[in-house]
Structures are given as C-alpha cells and as structure tokens.
Amino acid sequence: xxxxxxxxEIIDTALxxxxxxxxxxxxxxxxxxxxxxxxxxxxxxxxxxxEIIKTMIRKFDEGVVPEKEGMEGIAAFIRSRIRQxxxxxxxxxVMFAEEMFLDDPEYSELLLSMMHRHKNVLLRFFQEAQERGxxxxxxxxxxxxxxxxxxxxxxxxxxGMSNHAFNLQAHGEExxxxxxxxxx
Amino acid sequence: xxxxxxxxEIIDTALxxxxxxxxxxxxxxxxxxxxxxxxxxxxxxxxxxxEIIKTMIRKFDEGVVPEKEGMEGIAAFIRSRIRQxxxxxxxxxVMFAEEMFLDDPEYSELLLSMMHRHKNVLLRFFQEAQERGxxxxxxxxxxxxxxxxxxxxxxxxxxGMSNHAFNLQAHGEExxxxxxxxxx
Amino acid sequence: xxxxxxxxEIIDTALxxxxxxxxxxxxxxxxxxxxxxxxxxxxxxxxxxxEIIKTMIRKFDEGVVPEKEGMEGIAAFIRSRIRQxxxxxxxxxVMFAEEMFLDDPEYSELLLSMMHRHKNVLLRFFQEAQERGxxxxxxxxxxxxxxxxxxxxxxxxxxGMSNHAFNLQAHGEExxxxxxxxxx
Amino acid sequence: xxxxxxxxEIIDTALxxxxxxxxxxxxxxxxxxxxxxxxxxxxxxxxxxxEIIKTMIRKFDEGVVPEKEGMEGIAAFIRSRIRQxxxxxxxxxVMFAEEMFLDDPEYSELLLSMMHRHKNVLLRFFQEAQERGxxxxxxxxxxxxxxxxxxxxxxxxxxGMSNHAFNLQAHGEExxxxxxxxxx
DNA sequence: CATGAATGAGGATTCATTCAT
DNA sequence: CATGAATGAATCCTCATTCAT
Numbered sequence: 040x041x042x043x044x045x046x047x048e049i050i051d052t053a054l055x056x057x058x059x060x061x062x063x064x065x066x067x068x069x070x071x072x073x074x075x076x077x078x079x080x081x082x083x084x085x086x087x088x089x090e091i092i093k094t095m096i097r098k099f100d101e102g103v104v105p106e107k108e109g110m111e112g113i114a115a116f117i118r119s120r121i122r123q124x125x126x127x128x129x130x131x132x133v134m135f136a137e138e139m140f141l142d143d144p145e146y147s148e149l150l151l152s153m154m155h156r157h158k159n160v161l162l163r164f165f166q167e168a169q170e171r172g173x174x175x176x177x178x179x180x181x182x183x184x185x186x187x188x189x190x191x192x193x194x195x196x197x198x199g200m201s202n203h204a205f206n207l208q209a210h211g212e213e214x215x216x217x218x219x220x221x222x223x
Numbered sequence: 224x225x226x227x228x229x230x231x232e233i234i235d236t237a238l239x240x241x242x243x244x245x246x247x248x249x250x251x252x253x254x255x256x257x258x259x260x261x262x263x264x265x266x267x268x269x270x271x272x273x274e275i276i277k278t279m280i281r282k283f284d285e286g287v288v289p290e291k292e293g294m295e296g297i298a299a300f301i302r303s304r305i306r307q308x309x310x311x312x313x314x315x316x317v318m319f320a321e322e323m324f325l326d327d328p329e330y331s332e333l334l335l336s337m338m339h340r341h342k343n344v345l346l347r348f349f350q351e352a353q354e355r356g357x358x359x360x361x362x363x364x365x366x367x368x369x370x371x372x373x374x375x376x377x378x379x380x381x382x383g384m385s386n387h388a389f390n391l392q393a394h395g396e397e398x399x400x401x402x403x404x405x406x407x
Numbered sequence: 408x409x410x411x412x413x414x415x416e417i418i419d420t421a422l423x424x425x426x427x428x429x430x431x432x433x434x435x436x437x438x439x440x441x442x443x444x445x446x447x448x449x450x451x452x453x454x455x456x457x458e459i460i461k462t463m464i465r466k467f468d469e470g471v472v473p474e475k476e477g478m479e480g481i482a483a484f485i486r487s488r489i490r491q492x493x494x495x496x497x498x499x500x501v502m503f504a505e506e507m508f509l510d511d512p513e514y515s516e517l518l519l520s521m522m523h524r525h526k527n528v529l530l531r532f533f534q535e536a537q538e539r540g541x542x543x544x545x546x547x548x549x550x551x552x553x554x555x556x557x558x559x560x561x562x563x564x565x566x567g568m569s570n571h572a573f574n575l576q577a578h579g580e581e582x583x584x585x586x587x588x589x590x591x
Numbered sequence: 592x593x594x595x596x597x598x599x600e601i602i603d604t605a606l607x608x609x610x611x612x613x614x615x616x617x618x619x620x621x622x623x624x625x626x627x628x629x630x631x632x633x634x635x636x637x638x639x640x641x642e643i644i645k646t647m648i649r650k651f652d653e654g655v656v657p658e659k660e661g662m663e664g665i666a667a668f669i670r671s672r673i674r675q676x677x678x679x680x681x682x683x684x685v686m687f688a689e690e691m692f693l694d695d696p697e698y699s700e701l702l703l704s705m706m707h708r709h710k711n712v713l714l715r716f717f718q719e720a721q722e723r724g725x726x727x728x729x730x731x732x733x734x735x736x737x738x739x740x741x742x743x744x745x746x747x748x749x750x751g752m753s754n755h756a757f758n759l760q761a762h763g764e765e766x767x768x769x770x771x772x773x774x775x
Numbered sequence: 776c777a778t779g780a781a782t783g784a785g786g787a788t789t790c791a792t793t794c795a796t
Numbered sequence: 797c798a799t800g801a802a803t804g805a806a807t808c809c810t811c812a813t814t815c816a817t
Contacts, residue, residue: 596776628776628777628778629778629779630778631777631778631779632776632777632778635776635777636776658777
C-alpha cells in the first residue's frame with residue numbers, strides 16, 4: 040500500500056473527520072474543504088469514497104503483528120497498538136469502532152478479516168505463553184484473549200473519548216504489568 | 224420513560240436497523256418501511272429523528288444498575304447487561320458503539336454521561352469489594368474497571384458480531400468466574 | 408401499464424424533452440422544471456430515471472399491432488403508427504431513434520425486443536398477403552419488410568425533423584397506395 | 592478536411608464509442624482512455640469536444656456523391672454508402688441517427704444541411720431516371736426518394752444493430768435489383 | 776506532445792421534514 | 797392515526813476544460 044502525498048493527506052483527513060464526528064461527518068465535501076480543494080479534485084486521487092474508506096480501514100492494521108513469541112509477542116502487540124494510536128490519535132476513536140462501518144458489507148468483511156487475523160496470531164502467542172509457563176494454564180485461550188484485549192481496547196477507547204486526557208503509554212504499561220501479575 | 228406501543232415498535236425497529244446496517248441505515252424511510260407505514264406517520268409518534276435516537280440510547284441503560292454491594296453488585300451488573308442483550312440481541316451491536324453517535328454532541332453527551340454514571344457505581348462496587356477482601360487490593364479501582372468491563376464489552380461485542388453464534392449467558396458465567404479467580 | 412396522472416405528465420414531458428433536445432436534455436431537473444416541481448418530487452412517482460425511460464420506450468409500442476390479416480394488417484399497422492405519432496408528435500423524433508438509447512443495455516434490449524416482435528407480426532402479414540395474391544411473390548418477406556417499413560420510418564422521421572411541416576396522414580396514405588401499386 | 596494522424600485516431604475512436612454506447616459514451620475521458628493518453632492531451636488536437644463531434648459528423652459525408660447520372664447515379668450513391676459503412680462499420684450505427692445530435696443546434700444544422708444536399712442530388716438523379724425511362728413516371732420524386740432511401744437506411748441500420756450479422760454488400764445488391772424491378 | 780492537479784457546472788439520488796387532506 | 801405530494805439541503809460523482817510544468 041504505497042500512497043502518494045495527496046492520498047496520505049486525504050486518508051489522514053478522513054481519519055480525523057471520522058474520529059471527530061463519526062462516519063456521518065466523513066463526506067467528500069468535508070474532506071475537500073479540510074484540504075482546501077474542491078470535491079472533484081478528490082477523485083483524481085481515489086476512485087470513489089469506498090476506496091477512501093477501505094484504505095483508511097487498512098491503515099488500522101499497519102505493522103501491528105510482531106515477530107516475537109509467547110508473552111513477549113503479546114506485549115509487543117499491545118505496545119505496537121499503543122504506539123500506533125499515539126502516533127495518530129484519531130485512530131483511537133476509529134480503530135475498534137467496527138459498528139461504524141456496518142453499512143457496507145465490503146467494509147465489515149475487511150474489518151472482520153483483520154480481526155480474525157489478529158486473533159489467530161494472538162491465540163498462538165497465548166498458547167506459547169502457556170506452554171512456557173508465562174501464563175497460567177487453567178484459562179482457555181479464547182477467554183485469555185478477551186481478558187487481555189478487552190481491557191486494551193477499552194483503555195484505548197477511553198483515551199480517545201477523553202480527548203487524550205491521560206498518558207496512554209504509561210497506562211498501557213501499567214495495564215500490561217497488572218495483566219502479567221493476575222494472569223500468573 | 225413510558226412509551227406507547229407504536230413508540231416501542233419504532234424504537235425496536237430503529238435498534239434493529241442500526242444493529243444490522245449501522246447508523247447509516249437508520250433512516251425515517253427505513254423505519255417506516257419496516258413497520259409498513261409511511262414516513263410522515265412516524266412523526267405522529269416522535270417529534271423528530273433526534274428524539275428517536277435519544278430514546279434508543281436511553282434504552283441501553285434500562286435497569287442495569289443493581290441494588291447490591293461489592294462483588295455481588297459487579298456480578299449483578301454484568302448479569303443484567305447480559306440479560307438485557309439476550310432479551311434484545313440487537314443491543315449487542317449498538318450498546319457499546321459510542322462512536323456511531325459521534326456526529327451529534329447531544330448523543331455523545333448522553334452516552335458519555337451514561338458511561339460515567341455506570342463507572343461511578345461500579346467503582347464504588349470495586350472499592351467495597353476490595354474493602355471486604357473479595358478482590359485483591361493492589362490494583363487501583365480504575366484499572367479494575369478496565370480489567371472487568373473490557374472483557375465484558377468485548378464478549379458482548381463478539382457475540383453480536385458473530386450473529387449470536389455462541390451461548391452468551393454461559394460464556395458470561397465463565398468469564399465471571401474466571402474474573403473472580405484471577406482478581407482474587 | 409396503468410399510470411397515474413402525474414406519471415403520465417412526467418412521461419409526456421420526458422418524451423417532449425427527448426424529442427426536442429435528444430437524450431442529453433432528458434434530465435430529472437429538466438422534467439421537474441417543465442412540470443413546475445422540484446427534482447425530488449419526481450422520485451415520488453418513479454423509482455429512478457431508468458424507470459422513466461423504460462416507461463417512455465414502452466409507450467412507443469402502444470396498441471400498434473392490429474388484428475387484421477394480410478395487406479389489411481400491413482396497412483392497419485402503418486396507419487396506427489401514423490395516428491400514434493400525430494396524436495403525440497414528439498414520438499416522431501424518438502420512436503425510431505434506437506441509437507439514442509444505446510448507453511444502457513436494458514434500453515436497447517427493450518427496444519430490440521419490440522422491433523423483433525413487430526417484425527414477426529409483419530412478416531406474417533407479408534406472407535399472408537403473398538399467399539392471397541395481394542403482393543407479388545418474387546420478393547422475400549425480409550426484403551418486403553425493408554421496402555415497406557424503410558419508407559414509413561423515413562416519412563415519420565422527416566415529419567419530425569421538419570417540425571411537422573407537412574400533413575403526415577395525407578403523405579402516409581399516398582405512400583401506402585404507392586406501395587400497393589409497386590408491390591402489386 | 593485534412594486531419595493529422597492523431598486527429599484521425601480521435602475521430603475514429605469517437606465514432607466507435609458513439610456507435611457502441613450512444614452519445615452518452617462519447618466523453619473526452621473515454622476517448623483519451625481508449626487511446627491510452629490523458630484528457631488534456633486531446634485538446635492538443637481539437638479545440639473542444641464540439642469540434643470533435645462536428646468533424647465526426649462531416650465524416651458521414653465523405654465522397655458519397657457520385658458523378659453519374661440517372662439510375663446509375665442512384666445505384667452509385669447507394670453502393671458508395673455501403674462501401675463507406677463496410678469500411679468503417681461503426682458508421683452504420685451513427686450515420687443515420689440524427690436524433691443523437693439533437694442537443695446542439697450546431698450539430699443538427701450540420702446534419703440537416705447534409706441530408707438536404709444529398710436529397711437534392713438524388714432528386715435530380717430520380718428526375719433524370721424518369722426522363723430516361725429508367726424509372727416509372729407516375730411517382731413523384733419526393734416519394735421515390737423515400738421508397739429508395741427508406742429501405743437503404745433501414746438495411747444499414749439493421750446491419751449495424753445486428754452487429755454486422757449478415758453480408759451487407761450482398762443484401763445491398765439484392766435490394767438494388769429489387770428496387771429496379773419494382774420501380775420500373 | 777503530453778501530464779498531473781485542479782475546477783465550475785451539473786448530474787441522479789436520498790434525507791428529514793412539512794402540509795393539506 | 798395515517799397518507800400523498802412535495803421541498804430544501806445535502807450526498808456522491810462525472811463532465812469539459814484549464815493551467816503550470
């Protein structure tokens with residue numbers, strides 16, 4: 040996914056608009072106005088709105104899957120998510136808002152496939168962590184996934200909804216160490 | 224919040240439409256068509272679309288706050304959420320999708336105030352639970368909230384996104400007992 | 408095909424616009440303005456522009472196929488076409504302009520199927536006429552079709568392009584009797 | 592009308608596009624894409640779209656008027672039309688579709704003046720043919736024109752609409768000899 | 776001779792809402 | 797309690813054309 044400068048600008052604007060006002064605010068006109076150009080100009084850079092949204096969604100996914108193993112992999116995944124979100128704070132309000140893209144099956148499928156891909160990677164991490172004794176063994180991987188990523192999602196969401204009122208990174212580390220503590 | 228029959232029908236339809244296709248599918252026309260009436264007829268029952276959405280949002284909140292204390296209160300809260308959602312499965316895809324209502328400050332405030340109210344009640348429960356020794360004391364209440372309700376939210380969301388592919392109540396109980404175990 | 412009053416008005420306007428300025432002039436806005444209403448109002452009466460065009464095309468076909476036989480059938484067909492066109496002069500510039508509707512396969516198919524239906528009826532008439540000795544037998548039916556309907560089409564087209572500068576009915580009768588004479 | 596190579600390519604593409612999808616498909620973008628160049632490049636070769644269309648229309652007229660007399664002239668005219676169309680099959684669907692160019696008076700006038708010029712030449716041929724006894728004298732020239740060119744037009748149109756499903760030249764000769772026979 | 780980026784005008788369509796009946 | 801007909805505002809998108817490079 041290599042984007043031109045203008046394309047990146049458009050996607051970033053789209054992200055910001057969606058984060059601030061929901062999908063309803065994501066209109067071609069709003070993007071164009073925010074960029075100081077006219078609506079038709081957008082179409083030189085993306086075939087249609089659908090392509091913009093799909094490119095935006097694909098951005099949620101950028102380089103999150105780490106090349107580690109076990110508990111290390113899990114921690115790396117969480118940290119990469121947090122880094123991604125602090126780098127581009129708009130993501131915090133959009134990344135886990137799958138419902139916002141429900142209207143077009145194309146989007147929901149894209150999102151769902153991303154979710155599943157991540158989940159599979161993480162389930163493997165959990166299994167490894169259990170085998171290595173990094174995590175207690177009496178909790179099924181599925182449940183572990185929920186116990187770990189439920190809080191991570193909620194933390195990021197709270198950070199977004201609070202307009203970044205607290206230090207996400209610090210809270211992320213705190214969450215991580217607490218998770219380590221209670222899951223073993 | 225006493226609703227006439229027709230009003231209840233309208234809200235339920237609104238809920239279903241939003242759950243299935245996102246906010247974008249929630250149009251007066253879609254509600255009217257689903258109910259087999261015409262668009263102007265809707266306005267006999269609600270002043271405008273805004274009222275419909277706000278009534279819908281208020282439904283997320285129905286009788287969730289239990290009159291218990293400590294760990295009992297927390298468990299009761301979670302069980303009441305799960306009951307609410309199994310009673311009206313559409314809620315699962317809508318209830319925690321705050322981002323969907325971002326476009327109108329009126330909605331986000333309503334939602335946010337609900338979130339805060341719940342959070343305060345729950346923080347009290349956590350404190351009580353810690354004081355009573357039902358929950359370990361070395362985790363700040365804020366973090367506890369995330370650790371408990373992150374997974375609950377994710378569980379309900381997964382149930383909704385999977386089109387109710389698993390037994391939510393059973394998974395809820397499993398989650399609850401695991402939480403008790405690890406937070407001990 | 409029963410149309411409401413408004414629908415008939417819309418189709419008649421569409422016909423007139425197309426006749427006067429070609430397909431390019433057939434816009435929802437032009438129809439609406441001609442009728443003194445706004446564009447969205449049109450959509451109360453037709454699902455979309457496509458339905459308007461298809462309804463318009465179907466009008467070319469109204470009651471043209473006579474219940475006669477042989478030469479009588481042919482004459483009746485021609486006279487009914489001429490009557491149809493004098494009743495609604497806009498038809499003259501549209502009816503045989505199949506190329507105007509080339510952009511949508513739905514239209515061209517509709518048009519083509521109409522053409523074929525008519526052709527089949529007429530080929531039968533020609534055959535009957537030849538069997539009865541009303542028409543000379545040394546010309547294949549296909550060619551007869553061209554010899555008769557080529558001139559009819561051209562006559563109607565000339566009438567339309569000349570802004571109805573001559574008496575179509577009289578010229579039609581003249582053409583008819585000449586055809587009888589030369590095809591003897 | 593001397594055209595550069597690129598101009599000829601543009602006109603041929605325009606012709607093909609119009610033949611295949613009607614005037615609506617004749618856009619600068621479609622021409623450019625078909626030629627593998629960008630839209631602004633078109634404007635190096637034609638001042639504007641109007642010039643393209645007018646050049647295209649003028650092509651309908653290329654070398655059709657023969658230097659013969661009487662029946663010979665008529666036959667030559669028909670044969671030249673058929674040759675023109677077999678040389679460039681797209682013409683078959685465009686040449687006699689005057690209605691397609693109705694939206695701009697400039698085009699319709701151009702087309703009409705062409706039609707009239709041809710008609711005058713042909714009327715002279717008919718007159719000569721009648722004087723020479725090549726054609727029966729009891730039919731007015733106007734009507735003769737319709738009787739001959741109605742079928743010719745229809746034949747060419749049928750050939751175009753059928754995607755050149757039959758041998759146009761052979762059918763043309765058959766039509767010609769039949770015309771000779773019945774008009775004698 | 777060609778492109779990349781842009782624009783003003785206009786296209787079809789949808790939306791929430793109103794009003795007379 | 798409901799409908800039929802309408803509207804203003806907004807949506808996405810396409811078109812011919814321009815201009816700097």
